[in-house]
Amino acid sequence: MFQKLRNKIIIITMAITTLVLIAAGCLIMMFSSTMRPEPVNLPTPKIVEAEFDDQELKLFIKNDRKEGNTRLLATLLSVGVGVELIVFIVTYYLSERIVTPVKDSYEKQKMFIANASHELKTPLAVIEANMEALEVDKASEPWKENIETEITHANKLVLDLLQLARMDVGSVEKSEVSEVDLNAVIREQIEIFKPKFEGKISFEKKAENVKRELVRQDFVQVLSILLDNATKYGEKKIKVILNDDGLIVENDGAIVAKEDLEKIFDRFYQTDKTREGSGLGLAIAKALCEQNGWKISCESGEGVTRFVVRW
Secondary structure (H helix, E strand, O other): OHHHHHHHHHHHHHHHHHHHHHHHHHHHHHHHHHHOOOOOOOOOOEEOOEEOOHHHHHHHHHHHHHHHHHHHHHHHHHHHHHHHHHHHHHHHHHHHHHHHHHHHHHHHHHHHHHHHHHHHHHHHHHHHHHHHHOOOOHHHHHHHHHHHHHHHHHHHHHHHHHHHHHHHHOOOOOOOOEEEEHHHHHHHHHHHHHHHOOOEEEEEEOOOOOEEEEOHHHHHHHHHHHHHHHHHHOOOEEEEEEEOOEEEEEEOOOOOOHHHHOOOOOOOOOOOOOOOOOOOHHHHHHHHHHHHOOEEEEEEEOOEEEEEEEO
16 A cells, blocks of 8 residues: 555656656747847858858758757757656655655554454453343343443444454465355345345346355455445345356445545445444455455446445
């Protein structure tokens, strides 16, 4: 991520420098041609004791100007290449100094999330265990259910944070790749999410080969995140499409604005703040896709919001 940021800084700086040099060179060439004075009382040169007539003199002056412009252009190009080289070297080293503080801050943030997630996980587990062992009367049952619900939400948030933190620092153990029947996995997940959605969830298979070599648990988690998102925002219909080159999950919910599409995979970002959720699901899905070499994208329009995973 930070290497990409550094490359962007270098590319933008070099592009601006190039445009400035081209503009300056064009102005110099233009003024050089228009401001050069006409020769007055120019002595007629002699070649093999032969004098130039007026036509030959004009041709001589024209060629002299052409040679002068050529030399000027060569000089400008040489200077331009030199300036570009100097700017590149300076930008290359300065960009590292610019990115380093941001990188350090990001590393500290990742460490904080990892530590906070670990510290929160233990007391939540203790509270949950005590709640299960706690005997309460029937009048207190609603309060117990509320506490259990909030503990479940908090526990999921902590687990999501912990997973992202581990993926950031690269401490996630790589699971073995195996042959997975995608058709069976998709149907299993659809059955799990059907009770959560009042509308219809359909599955359309367009793949000739429904078995692929991949990490099963990663595929299941990405699919469950996309289905969970679809059940939250879909209205009457959710469609899951399996192609040879990827997976599509689409719903007929509200259209996602263009500015939201650009941030939809950011952590804690939610297009609708009133809905339940932590804003980490799609961030985890993207991280899992990148970890497996897949690409995930979102497009929205004409009454459909569509998430596409390509492998």
